Every structure is written in structure tokens, then in C-alpha cells.
Amino acid sequence: MDYTGEHLLPGILGHFFIILSLVASLVATFAYFKTTRSKNEADVSSWKTMARGAFLVEVLSVFAIFGILFYIIYNHLFEYKYAWQHSSRTLEVKYLLSCFWEGQEGSFLLWSIWHCVLGSILIRKARNWEAPVMTVVSFAQVCLATMIAGIYFFNWRMGSNPFVLLRNEMDAPIFSQPNYLSLIKDGNDLNPLLQNYWMVIHPPVLFLGFASTIVPFAFAIAGLWTKKTGDWTKPALPWALFSAAVLGTGIMMGGRWAYESLNFGGYWAWDPVENASMVPWLTLIGGIHTLLIYKHTGHSLRATHFLFLITFNLVLYSTFLTRSGVLGDTSVHAFTDLGMNFQLLAFLFVFLIPSFVFYAIRYKSIPHIVKEEQTSSREFWMFIGSLIFFLTALFITIATSLPVINKIFGSNFTMGEDAVFSYNRVIIFVAIIIGILTAVIQYLKYKQTDLKFFRKKIIAPTIISLIISTLALAFGNINYQEHGLGFLGAIWFAMVCSIYAIIANVSYVWIGMKGKLKLSGGSISHLGFGLMLAGILISSSKKEVLSWNTSGIFVQLGEKNKITGEPGENLTLVKGLPTTMGNYNVTYESDSMHPEKPLWYYKIHFKNKTGNEQFTLMPNAFVNYKGNQGLMANPAARHYWDHDIFTYITSLPDPEKNKDTATFKPQSLKKGDTAFYSNGYYILEDLTSQTNIPAGGLAPDDKVFTATIKVFSKNNTSYTSKPFLINKGGSLYPIQDTVTSENLIFQLTKADNNAAELGVRESNSIMQYITLKAYKFPFINLLWAGVLIMVTGITVSIVRRVQLNRSAREIENLTL
Amino acid sequence: MKKIHIALLILIAATIAVLISFMGTLSTYDSVQSAMKKKGKTVSIIAKLDRTQPIEYDAVKNPNFLSFVAYDSLGGNMKVIYRKEKPTNLEHSERLVLKGKMSDDHFECSEILMKCPSKYKDDMNEAKKNLQENAAASPANTSTTQYQ
Numbered sequence: 001m002d003y004t005g006e007h008l009l010p011g012i013l014g015h016f017f018i019i020l021s022l023v024a025s026l027v028a029t030f031a032y033f034k035t036t037r038s039k040n041e042a043d044v045s046s047w048k049t050m051a052r053g054a055f056l057v058e059v060l061s062v063f064a065i066f067g068i069l070f071y072i073i074y075n076h077l078f079e080y081k082y083a084w085q086h087s088s089r090t091l092e093v094k095y096l097l098s099c100f101w102e103g104q105e106g107s108f109l110l111w112s113i114w115h116c117v118l119g120s121i122l123i124r125k126a127r128n129w130e131a132p133v134m135t136v137v138s139f140a141q142v143c144l145a146t147m148i149a150g151i152y153f154f155n156w157r158m159g160s161n162p163f164v165l166l167r168n169e170m171d172a173p174i175f176s177q178p179n180y181l182s183l184i185k186d187g188n189d190l191n192p193l194l195q196n197y198w199m200v201i202h203p204p205v206l207f208l209g210f211a212s213t214i215v216p217f218a219f220a221i222a223g224l225w226t227k228k229t230g231d232w233t234k235p236a237l238p239w240a241l242f243s244a245a246v247l248g249t250g251i252m253m254g255g256r257w258a259y260e261s262l263n264f265g266g267y268w269a270w271d272p273v274e275n276a277s278m279v280p281w282l283t284l285i286g287g288i289h290t291l292l293i294y295k296h297t298g299h300s301l302r303a304t305h306f307l308f309l310i311t312f313n314l315v316l317y318s319t320f321l322t323r324s325g326v327l328g329d330t331s332v333h334a335f336t337d338l339g340m341n342f343q344l345l346a347f348l349f350v351f352l353i354p355s356f357v358f359y360a361i362r363y364k365s366i367p368h369i370v371k372e373e374q375t376s377s378r379e380f381w382m383f384i385g386s387l388i389f390f391l392t393a394l395f396i397t398i399a400t401s402l403p404v405i406n407k408i409f410g411s412n413f414t415m416g417e418d419a420v421f422s423y424n425r426v427i428i429f430v431a432i433i434i435g436i437l438t439a440v441i442q443y444l445k446y447k448q449t450d451l452k453f454f455r456k457k458i459i460a461p462t463i464i465s466l467i468i469s470t471l472a473l474a475f476g477n478i479n480y481q482e483h484g485l486g487f488l489g490a491i492w493f494a495m496v497c498s499i500y501a502i503i504a505n506v507s508y509v510w511i512g513m514k515g516k517l518k519l520s521g522g523s524i525s526h527l528g529f530g531l532m533l534a535g536i537l538i539s540s541s542k543k544e545v546l547s548w549n550t551s552g553i554f555v556q557l558g559e560k561n562k563i564t565g566e567p568g569e570n571l572t573l574v575k576g577l578p579t580t581m582g583n584y585n586v587t588y589e590s591d592s593m594h595p596e597k598p599l600w601y602y603k604i605h606f607k608n609k610t611g612n613e614q615f616t617l618m619p620n621a622f623v624n625y626k627g628n629q630g631l632m633a634n635p636a637a638r639h640y641w642d643h644d645i646f647t648y649i650t651s652l653p654d655p656e657k658n659k660d661t662a663t664f665k666p667q668s669l670k671k672g673d674t675a676f677y678s679n680g681y682y683i684l685e686d687l688t689s690q691t692n693i694p695a696g697g698l699a700p701d702d703k704v705f706t707a708t709i710k711v712f713s714k715n716n717t718s719y720t721s722k723p724f725l726i727n728k729g730g731s732l733y734p735i736q737d738t739v740t741s742e743n744l745i746f747q748l749t750k751a752d753n754n755a756a757e758l759g760v761r762e763s764n765s766i767m768q769y770i771t772l773k774a775y776k777f778p779f780i781n782l783l784w785a786g787v788l789i790m791v792t793g794i795t796v797s798i799v800r801r802v803q804l805n806r807s808a809r810e811i812e813n814l815t816l
Numbered sequence: 817m818k819k820i821h822i823a824l825l826i827l828i829a830a831t832i833a834v835l836i837s838f839m840g841t842l843s844t845y846d847s848v849q850s851a852m853k854k855k856g857k858t859v860s861i862i863a864k865l866d867r868t869q870p871i872e873y874d875a876v877k878n879p880n881f882l883s884f885v886a887y888d889s890l891g892g893n894m895k896v897i898y899r900k901e902k903p904t905n906l907e908h909s910e911r912l913v914l915k916g917k918m919s920d921d922h923f924e925c926s927e928i929l930m931k932c933p934s935k936y937k938d939d940m941n942e943a944k945k946n947l948q949e950n951a952a953a954s955p956a957n958t959s960t961t962q963y964q
Contacts, residue, residue: 391831416841417858568880650901771879
């Protein structure tokens with residue numbers, strides 16, 4: 001059948017470039033392999049030329065694929081499944097890039113792009129290491145290219161191609177019409193959760209972090225391969241630092257996104273997907289520290305190999321976890337199964353097995369020092385620190401892998417009652433130990449430390465830290481008793497340790513480095529790390545729920561949760577009715593709608609009960625958005641330097657359910673009479689009648705009766721309602737009046753001098769309300785500042801290491 | 817033995833101890849029936865929402881009370897009480913992972929993880945339905961105008 005209106009050329013080009021990139025990366029891998037293995041100069045240079053050419057073709061193909069896919073999404077070519085599935089016409093341009101990372105294909109493509117960028121830099125900068133390192137990178141590119149190939153081998157499809165046509169992928173009656181495309185009005189759109197600016201930048205940074213872990217891995221492999229063991233550590237160090245900085249930033253950007261959009265009630269929920277991204281960072285940090293030990297003392301080279309090898313393999317493992325669908329029952333935001341599990345496992349094992357077999361074979365030949373490290377030496381404690389990072393990674397990996405363990409052993413374990421706490425109670429001790437080590441280690445010297453010297457240097461920072469800690473604990477009001485006094489004690493201890501880490505590292509810039517900031521990359525990063533620890537401890541242990549449901553106007557009157565003994569976390573606000581929430585009086589004032597999307601904004605006014613502080617927050621929510629039934633809420637936050645107020649909608653009235661079933665109940669009252677309703681009482685204050693109404697259409701003797709009703713609700717608020725009744729030529733026309741916040745509708749059905757007959761209706765459907773949660777996060781900014789400072793510190797170190805390597809090379813060249 | 821090896825052994829022993837105690841905090845996936853046998857213990861039950869029964873949630877009366885009926889693949893069913901807000905996609909969920917404790921007459925749920933067909937929109941059935949709705953050229957947001 002001939003279909004009309006399709007644009008098939010981009011797809012054909014896309015397919016072509018995918019195949020080209022697959023072939024080019026295969027050629028590059030093979031040619032780099034031969035370059036590394038060749039003995040004579042001529043072979044090396046000809047293989048290398050070929051390898052570089054092939055890699056260049058690979059780079060161009062990958063960028064072409066990216067460009068074509070972007071063209072398809074940008075022009076809303078919904079004949080392509082990817083564009084239809086992940087975008088829509090109303091999607092803002094700034095979110096178009098996010099469509100790439102909503103789908104698995106696009107995120108593999110992103111990963112591949114970063115490998116291209118890193119590979120191009122390596123070709124320019126890696127010199128002797130180019131061939132073996134690029135063999136590994138090119139091989140990874142082969143694997144990534146297969147992920148988006150979409151080629152069939154008999155009945156098995158390798159990879160998922162982003163250029164497939166919608167009509168080939170789906171069986172729907174409309175595809176039997178040649179003009180089906182004109183019937184597809186719009187795409188499925190981007191998941192509203194991803195329509196957030198953090199989601200535009202978090203995935204690229206995170207993927208750059210993931211992609212860059214291949215560089216230290218490739219250097220470690222190259223070291224084993226070329227038997228130039230140890231030499232590789234010099235060029236690898238800046239790369240490893242870069243990877244740590246970017247991966248760390250990427251993870252915390254994800255945390256920031258979770259904090260601002262995902263309604264997890266925080267930046268970190270120990271969700272398996274978050275864990276899987278953090279674990280490689282931990283081992284990478286371990287590897288950087290063992291590498292520094294090796295540089296200064298010759299110890300720990302074997303451990304460095306191991307940690308860099310495991311880091312990249314853990315990235316592959318996390319790819320498997322998040323994309324295979326095994327986390328389906330445990331994670332809120334894993335990708336769904338694309339039927340590529342075999343391929344994902346193969347991707348993992350094709351690196352895991354060879355790299356560790358290779359490591360085992362060469363293990364003996366990796367130099368190590370037999371002489372024991374002194375316990376007073378810096379390297380001893382740095383090694384302990386690295387080991388703790390590794391063991392923590394191991395613990396988190398095992399805990400995160402429960403679904404995998406269940407699959408392998410047929411068990412049926414899952415996280416316990418309080419998943420977050422089962423992590424926190426372990427991690428708090430890691431924080432304590434790492435906090436102390438971070439504070440103290442720099443004051444030790446490599447090889448051996450004179451204890452007198454050590455004491456002299458560390459005494460001042462220790463005393464200052466103790467004073468500040470005491471003040472912080474005395475006045476900081478950290479009383480998180482949810483998990484008992486033991487855990488509170490641990491939090492206190494960890495607070496002291498993180499303060500120690502902060503103070504000791506700030507002091508070290510002067511005591512150890514004489515204020516030379518360029519040399520203090522390590523101290524600056526450690527300071528950032530300490531601030532992060534402190535920020536995490538304070539903000540998690542002092543997080544306050546503001547929306548405790550204690551409002552008195554509802555039937556339950558702040559009924560406590562029978563199980564936890566606490567009132568619930570959700571609070572319902574009726575439009576226009578100020579409600580007490582924590583220290584604030586909160587009013588749901590109004591709402592408005594996005595001009596093009598079913599996106600609603602709710603204006604919520606906060607007024608501090610004691611101070612002058614008042615502000616308005618506008619949390620929003622998508623309502624019944626394109627197949628996503630129900631609401632998807634985005635919170636709004638008010639930022640202060642020392643805390644954030646954070647609120648989001650959890651429930652809205654369902655118009656279907658609230659079909660008005662209540663009827664008017666008749667109520668006869670005389671002037672001054674009182675009657676009750678479910679939430680208070682009302683008084684008929686006055687009843688007046690009027691003739692000679694100047695309004696149009698009324699004859700002079702037509703009458704209008706007005707009843708003035710004063711409503712007193714249980715919470716001492718009073719309202720006045722004025723229903724009226726028009727008598728037009730003997731026919732009666734009642735005009736109702738409503739008291740919105742009390743659910744009351746009054747109707748005047750009969751009026752006679754002092755006696756009125758009212759119709760009173762109580763109904764939920766007239767009530768406009770929202771249900772929300774609100775939190776207060778104190779000192780969250782310490783965490784973000786800590787991240788920034790840590791990344792700055794690492795950057796200072798990268799610059800320093802690159803300079804050192806350069807001048808070392810220059811000296812080498814001079815002496816040759 | 818080197819001191820570093822001793823430290824290594826201690827830390828590994830500590831890790832094992834941590835893992836064992838971690839295993840102690842774990843719960844298990846259960847069916848409704850097997851959960852009945854361990855009342856008061858935290859379990860996770862993979863179940864489906866019983867759409868023939870009403871979902872009880874009224875944010876005006878109490879925004880922290882939700883009650884519904886769920887059944888598992890073995891046919892066991894139970895009343896579930898969840899003392900938080902109603903997850904927004906509950907009615908449209910395909911599968912529920914309910915964590916909580918069984919009591920005499922209901923399942924006291926502390927956590928609901930929903931698997932919705934369209935959460936990440938890779939499920940083709942829901943998507944197909946959307947496509948047909950789109951193709952029928954009905955204005956996309958008629959249902960939402962009611963909120964005004």
C-alpha cells in the first residue's frame with residue numbers, strides 16, 4: 001500500500017548511519033588492536049591511521065544519527081515511533097532534547113556520543129596510550145551500536161532501532177488507511193515528570209559521568225596489556241578525577257530533580273536506580289585514593305587496578321539493572337523491559353569476564369611492595385578509607401540486587417518495612433568513619449608521621465571543631481527520635497565528624513598548604529564532601545512535615561493514625577478558607593490553567609502566624625494527561641538560605657465522583673431562629689422585601705425577598721449568605737446563594753413577613769479543595785553547596801595533575 | 817600478618833555482620849493467603865485492584881485514609897487500608913506491590929508501588945488506545961474541562 005504524507009528519507013539515512021557506525025567501530029576496534037600488537041614502526045603507523053579514520057567515521061555517524069533523530073522529533077514526524085511515543089506538538093522546544101533520554105534508544109545514543117567526544121580527546125592527548133585505550137573505547141562503541149541496531153538474526157532482534165516506523169510496530173486498524181498519518185493528530189508526549197529543567201541537564205551530565213568511567217578502566221586494561229604496569233596511572237589520574245566530578249554532579253543533579261519534581265519527599269530515597277548510579281562513584285573515589293597511594297609510595301597498585309576495573313563493570317551492571325525491567329517491582333523509575341535482557345547481560349559479561357580474567361592472569365606481575373605500611377602513615381588510613389568505600393559499594397550493590405538474587409536463587413526477598421532506614425542505619429556509620437578519616441588523614445604524612453608533629457598540627461582544628469560541634473548540637477535542636485535514641489546518638493556523632501571534616505580541611509589549606517589554593521584541590525574537595533555530609537545529616541534528620549493533618553474543620557478532627565500514632569501527612573485545603581499548617585496560616589486562593597495543556601496551577605498563600613513573613617506558592621499538576629490518568633504533581637518551593645518550604649498537590653476532587661446527589665432540605669425559620677447543619681449553625685437574621693426594582697423585565701409590583709443568613713461554623717468563622725426570591729407576576733424564581741467553604745447552598749423557597757422557608761443543601765460538589773503535603777527542609781543548601789565545592793576542588797586537582805604531567809613530559813624530553 | 821590485612825579482615829567481618837543484620841530487616845513477597853499466616857509481619861504482596869469494589873477515599877473527610885480491595889493471582893483477596901493520600905493512578909494501575917502488615921480484617925498497607933501501563937509509556941496497549949482516541953479526532957482534553 002502507498003502511504004501518503006510520510007517522510008521516509010530521514011529514516012533511511014538513520015538506518016544507514018547506524019549500520020555505518022557499527023561497522024566503523026568494529027574496524028576501529030580491530031585496527032587499534034593491531035596497532036597495539038604491532039611491533040614495527042611502519043605497521044603501527046599504518047594501522048593507527050586506519051584506526052583513527054575508522055573512529056572519525058564512527059564519530060560522524062553517531063552525530064548524524066543524533067541529528068536525524070532530533071530532526072524527526074523537532075518536525076513532529078509521527079510516522080516514526082520514537083517521535084510519536086516521546087514527543088508532542090505542544091512540547092516546548094527546551095524539552096525536545098529530553099525526548100532522547102525518555103527512551104532507551106536515545107539514552108544509549110547519548111552514551112555513545114559521549115564516548116565519541118572522549119575518544120576524540122584521547123586520540124589527541126593520550127600519545128603512547130592511544131592504541132590500547134582506544135581499543136577498549138571502540139569496543140564499547142561496538143556494543144553500544146548493537147543496542148540501537150535493530151537488526152534481525154533469524155527471529156532474534158538485536159537492539160532497538162529509534163528509526164522504526166509506527167505502522168510497522170503497531171497493529172491498529174488506522175494503518176490500513178493510506179492517509180493514516182493525517183489522522184494522527186499528536187504524539188504521546190514526554191512524560192510530564194520529565195518536563196522539568198533539571199531533566200534537560202541531569203541525564204547528559206550523568207551519562208557523561210557513566211561514559212567517562214571507561215577511560216580509567218581502559219587505562220588499567222592498557223597497563224595490564226602492554227605490561228607497562230604503573231605508568232598508566234599518571235595519564236589516568238586526571239581522567240579519573242574528571243569522571244568522579246562529573247558523575248558526582250550528575251548524581252546530585254538527579255537528587256535535585258527528585259527534590260524538585262518527583263515528590264519523593266526528598267532528594268534521595270535509596271531507590272535502586274539511584275543506588276545503581278552511586279555505587280560506581282564510590283568505587284571510583286576508592287580507586288582515585290589508592291592511585292594516589294601508589295603515586296606517593298608504590299603501594300596499592302593492585303587495588304587501583306581492581307577498583308577501576310570494577311567501577312566500569314558496575315556502570316554496566318547498573319545499566320542492566322535499570323534497563324532490563326528486573327527492578328520493576330522495586331523501583332519507581334526504572335525503564336521498562338524492551339526485550340533486550342540477553343543483550344544487556346551480554347554487554348556486562350563481555351567486559352566483566354575478560355577484564356577480570358586478564359587481571360587474574362597478570363595479577364602477579366603487577367608490582368607491589370612487600371614492606372608493611374606504618375600505621376602512622378597516610379597511605380595506611382587512605383587505604384582503609386578506600387576499602388570502606390568499596391565495602392559500602394558492595395553492601396549497596398547486594399541490597400539493590402535483591403530482585404536479581406531472587407531470580408537466580410528463586411528466593412522472594414524484598415526490602416523490609418522501612419527500606420530507607422535499613423540503608424541509613426548502615427550508612428550513618430560509614431559517614432562517621434569517613435568523616436573522621438577525611439578530617440585527619442591529610443595531617444598524616446606518607447610513609448611515616450612524626451606523632452608529635454601530627455599532634456601539634458591537628459590540635460587547633462580539633463579544638464575548634466569540638467567547640468562548633470558542641471554549639472551545633474546544643475542549639476541546633478537535632479532531635480530526630482523516630483528510630484530511637486541510639487540512632488539519634490549516631491546522627492550526633494556523625495554531625496561532629498562532618499564538622500570535624502569541614503574545619504580540618506579548611507584549616508589544612510593554611511596549615512598544610514600555606515594558603516596555596518591551586519595546590520589544595522584535595523582539601524577543597526574534602527571540605528565539599530564534609531559539607532555534603534553535614535547537609536545530608538541535618539536536612540534528613542530535621543525534615544519537618546508541615547501538613548500534619550490537625551485541621552479542626554473536618555469530621556475526623558485530626559484523627560491520629562492508629563498505627564503510627566501520628567496524624568496523616570496530607571492536609572485538605574478548602575478554597576478561600578485559611579487553615580493552620582505548622583507555623584503558617586495557609587489559604588488556597590485560586591487556580592489557573594496552562595493555555596495549551598491540562599496543567600493546573602494552584603495559588604497557595606502562606607502567612608506566618610507570628611511574623612510578617614508571607615508568600616505565595618504555585619504548585620502545579622497535570623490532570624488526566626494523555627493516558628496518564630489522575631494527576632501528576634510538580635511541587636513548588638520557597639527557598640531561604642537556611643531552609644526550603646516545599647509543597648505539592650496529592651489529591652484533587654474527582655468530578656466524576658462528586659456528582660451532586662444531595663437535595664435541598666426544607667427548613668422553616670422565623671426571623672432570629674437558629675438551625676444546625678453538620679458543621680455548625682446558622683441564624684436567619686433578616687428577611688426583607690422590596691418592590692419597584694429598577695432591574696429590567698420586572699413590573700413595579702413584582703417583589704424580591706432577601707434573606708440574610710449568618711452562618712457560624714465550628715471553627716468560629718462566620719459568613720453571611722443572602723439568597724433571594726423573585727416573585728414575578730405570581731411566578732417564583734429562587735436565586736441560590738452558596739457558602740463555598742462550608743459546602744452550604746441556601747435557597748429561599750417561600751417568604752412571608754417574618755417567616756421564611758429555606759431550602760438548605762449540603763454538598764461536596766460545590767466545594768473546591770485541594771489536598772497537599774508540605775515539608776520544611778532545613779539546611780538543604782549545605783548539601784548543594786557541598787557538591788559545588790567538592791566539584792570545584794576536584795577541578796582544581798585536575799588542572800594541577802594535568803600541569804604536573806605536562807611538566808614531567810617536558811623534563812623527560814629535555815633529558816632525552 | 818600485616819596490620820593492613822588485619823584491618824582488612826576486621827572490615828570484611830564487619831561487612832558480613834552488616835549484611836546478616838540487613839538480611840534480618842528484609843521481608844518477603846507473599847500471597848494473600850500466606851500473609852494471613854504471618855499476621856503482624858511486614859510482607860509485600862503483588863496484587864491487582866478489584867475494580868468491582870468501591871475505592872473509599874474522601875479527601876474532605878480524611879485525606880489520610882484510603883481503602884480498597886485487592887486480589888492476588890492465586891485468587892486470594894483482602895481489604896487494604898492505606899493511611900496516606902490516594903495514589904493518583906490507582907484506578908488505572910495494572911499491578912500493585914503492596915507493602916504492609918496483615919491484620920485480622922484488613923491489610924494495613926504502608927507503601928504502594930504501582931505499575932501503570934502508561935507510566936513510562938512503553939506499554940503498547942495503552943498507547944494504542946491513545947492513538948485510536950487521537951485518531952478519532954476527539955479534542956484531547958474534554959475530560960479536564962470539568963475541573964474549571
